[in-house]
C-alpha cells in the first residue's frame with residue numbers, strides 16, 4: 668500500500684495539482700491497481716474517527732491520483748446517502764478513466780460549498796455543477812466497465828473528482844464577483 672495522509676497529499680500551493688492527468692492502460696497494471704486500492708483505503712479510513720486521528724487523515728468522500736502527484740485518471744469515491752425510502756445506501760467506486768458522457772441541463776450545488784483534500788482554506792460560494800450525469804469508466808471494485816447514472820450529491824462528487832483530471836479545483840467554478848448568486852432552477856443539496 669502507498670502511504671497517503673494529510674502530509675503526503677499535494678496541496679493547491681503546488682503547481683502539480685494543476686497538471687492534466689492521462690488515461691491509464693487497461694487492463695490495469697499492478698502498480699495502478701495498488702495505487703487505486705490505496706486511494707480507496709484512504710477514503711474508507713478517513714471517515715473512521717479513530718483511524719483518521721491516528722493516521723493524520725482528513726475526512727473525504729473522494730480522492731484523485733493527481734492529489735498524490737500522479738497524473739493518471741484514477742479516482743476512488745465513497746458516498747453514503749439515503750435512498751428514496753430513507754434507507755442508507757453506499758455508492759463506492761475505484762474508477763479508471765471515468766468520463767462524463769452526458770449531463771442534465773439542470774444545475775446543482777452544495778448549500779454549504781465544497782471542500783477538497785488539496786485545499787486548506789475555506790472558499791465559500793456556489794460551485795455550480797450538473798444535477799445529473801452519466802459516467803462511463805472501468806471500476807476496479809467490481810472489475811467491470813460501468814455506466815454510472817448519478818444524481819445529486821454523488822453526481823457532484825464525481826464531477827469534483829473528474830475535474831481534478833483537468834487540473835481544475837472547485838473554487839475555480841465559484842463566481843468571484845458574486846459567490847452566492849442565485850442559480851435559477853438549481854438543485855440545492
Ligand SMILES: [Zn+2]
Pocket residue numbers: 782783784785827828831
Ligand atoms: Zn478535490
